[in-house]
Amino acid sequence: MSALLVRGLSAGYGGPPVLRSIDLTVADGALACLLGPSGSGKSTLLRCLAGLLPTESGTVMAGGRRLDDLPPERRRVGLVPQDAALFTHLDVERNVGYGLNRLSRPERRDRVAELLELTGLTGLQRRMPYELSGGQQQRVALARALAPRPELLLLDEPFSGLDPQLRVELRDQVRAVLTELRTTALLVSHDRDEALSTADQVVVMREGEIRQAGTPVEIYRYPADPWTGRFVGDAIILSGVADDAHVRCALGRLPAVGDHGGPPSGPVTVLLRPEQLRLRPATSAPVSTRGPVEVTVTAVAYRGRDWRIDALTDSGESVLAWWLDDPDAADDPGGTSTPTPVPGTRLAVDVSGPALIFAPRSSS
């Protein structure tokens, strides 16, 4: 059974619809991540699902029940907002137990204790919100939203105000809690790495529409169009000419995979990921009799584990690659190690794996 089924949902704020005919299916117990630029309609979609904004058309089903004609309190949808929004006059225990007034007092106490343990908050029940760190406040908000056993949990950028390390820790904790409870959840994020590493399903939104939904691997490896490809990861976009399952472009003749079935022939847009490019000094022995394609480095940026190398092909197109950091190269300038490239260096490029090609009509 699908836990969340949205069909033809349109909604807005009185003007032209902000969401246009949204179709979305999230499997029972799965975590889907809504990823999209600012203003693409992610929060608006959450508001519709929570019942805080009426839908103009379409249906929403969760756990086999139709939600769109129910008031928010009868939907069994939990919401964790960006700023936790705890009740400032209630302590942790009362915040978490807020939606449990149908339970007897002992039942409520047990349920709150269970949630506090699950979210790592045991011992903090008497603290007031102002006595908690940002991460603890978010965990209280999560516990409060989960306490009434929602059919669907909505998380609206709950980690955005936290420092990077805490963000990763809390994200992993939330993921573990959701897996343990088998709660279907929709998480809004701006962060593509967070979406790819956390979600079972990534849903890419743009201008009120869903551009693509799929597993993180599908979305990254086979984006529906060049725009989505660039949005979910670093990408090299080139022009090319496709023929016979190959494409000829500024990086040579490459095996190609087309969008939607068979590869197109003729002029195409080519998408490669930077990790498909292997760079080496241009003076190395050529790999083919015609010699390798060469590029000229335009900028380098240190990223810790590697260097980001921006370069231009001889036809003037931009490419991007990673150069693994070699500490010996820094300690031993002029030695046997390959020095890290600097702007102006000529490098030879080998490409591994297929290029993705898109017909010119594909959204850029």
Ligand SMILES: Nc1ncnc2c1ncn2[C@@H]1O[C@H](COP(=O)(O)OP(=O)(O)OP(=O)(O)O)[C@@H](O)[C@H]1O
């Ligand atoms: N209360 C409102 N009244 C009128 N228009 C609104 C309202 N809230 C949002 N909008 C508009 O709806 C569109 C989608 O906004 P929404 O907040 O859903 O985007 P988002 O993808 O969540 O953005 P962000 O990532 O910046 O939070 C935007 O054009 C925004 O200006």
